Amino acid sequence: MMGEEFVALSLTPMLIGTLAAIACALPGNFLLLRRQALIGDAISHVVLPGIVVAFLITGVIAAVPMMLGAASAAVVAVVMIEAIRRLGRIEPGAAMGVTFTAMFAGGVLLLEQSDTSAVHLDVEHALFGNLESLIWLDATGWASLLDVEALAYLPVELPRLLIVLSVVVLFIWVFWRPLKLSTFDESFAQSMGIRTGPLGFALVIVAALAAVAAFDAVGSIIVIAMFICPPAAARLMTNHLGTQVAWSVLFATLSAVIGYVLAGYGPLWLGADNAVSAAGMIAAVSGAILALTAIVGPHRSRSGAPAEE
Template sequence: MSDFVMLSLVPMTIAAITCLSCALLGNFLVLRRQSLIGDAISHVALPGIVASFLITGTLAASAMMIGAGVAALITVVMIELIKRLGQVEASAAMGVAFTAIFALGVLMLEWHGASGVHLDVEHALYGNLESLIWFEGLGWHSLFDRQALADLPPQLARVSWVALLVVVFLVVFRRALVIGSFDAEFATSIKARPAVVDLLLVVMVAITAIAAFEAAGSIIVIAMFICPAASARLLTNHLGQQIAWSQVLALISALLGYVLAGYGPGWFGLDMSLSAAGMIATLSGLILLLACLFGPYRQRDGAARA
């Protein structure tokens, strides 16, 4: 049991918190047909990481995450400008923005000769869950030891604060989010400021994704913004129930996916383990497939009820 506390408790907790917070926001992204925004933000991490290295000359994770964050926020603004000034649909604006900025990152690598430097960008893709070891976690009693708690991986505090911020955002702007998701024109008529709420939602998506990049990776982020909410949408036609279902499915994906990644191959006699991020995303995709095949609302086009 001490090995579980030291090796697995923190990674599983971070994975669960990340999946839950992404799924919360994902409900409104799915309803607004903006699911690809998470994918867009993950692609633009590269130029931010490169720019961070060129400015600071360090490969520190904190500097790279700040760079990725700035790039993500710039992309958010760029997507909104393309949508509103060019009068194009959201998916087209996202495609143009994240491919252009990702290409800029590749050019920056070549132009400044940084391509020969080992930029550890794979953590932004696959995450770093397996290495988040709590060395002072010698047993369950460590949860009540102040000195041991001080040695917790900093990623846990980061994703926890962001999850709390997501919950506060949804509570404060719930009415505007719900109205804007179903009828933007009505939201404008009652002065609910749907444009401002849209921008805040995308900014929250960017903040959540960036906080998860180092620990959980963009694979989990992309999957969790889409799969739990889309699966829940096929299981119910009520928004409150959809949000609840998305949380249950996100938690199942996080915990069961981590266990299957670590122990699943051993059950089949294989002396190996798999990527936790990859398994969590795969499991969430399988759950979505089952919802598509057997969900009671898979053939209905009606909007969800608030």
């Protein structure tokens, strides 16, 4: 009975939360080291008008038009940020801030003006996602994982995030060396013939892809937290980039699993009646992990003043 209930009600949201967290945390490692961590934040805000426009054009909430709308909004935003930064000679942080708040606000206005009451698209959904509703009602227990018929009714977000995560992993695996080189020492990378401009752009596009897929499933709060918290906590655990990325995957997984369980059962344990938002709890757990590593992480006082001989 436990297995049946768990597989049907908790397994898929947990898996989806975990996949979304990892897909965002992986590119987050490089964005963090490039001092571009807020790009994840910006993307998760700017995709809203893209998704709304896609809905207005097609009239349905379907994966492909939504992804296309969100992706084009992200591209518009990236171009806008670069344009504001270069043409206006405004520092990158301010350029991002202007772009993402303006586009999110535009998305909210569009959302209010359009009739989306028939579909699952509102401001709350944009913030928190709908993790708890991504259940797998056709599952009757662990055996369903081998049942082709039941598998056909898996929430569509699961295979979608699996594909996106594969793309993210493949990109980082193939371009590991140039990514590391150009993040650490851009002019040296250029002197070796690495085209750092297109590479940095590709990184942002991959991050945008992860953000959009995750945004759709779990809302913008998780996206923002997962781009920053697991990589930042991982950085405090090690002085080695490969190990840092591994830690960030572990922290993302822990946040998603512990956060989901705490949101579902935590209030009950404390005597309350209702569960709390899983997305909010997952983000809060990732923040708690970062706080913990900031206190006890082995490399929190890493360089500072260089040691003299």
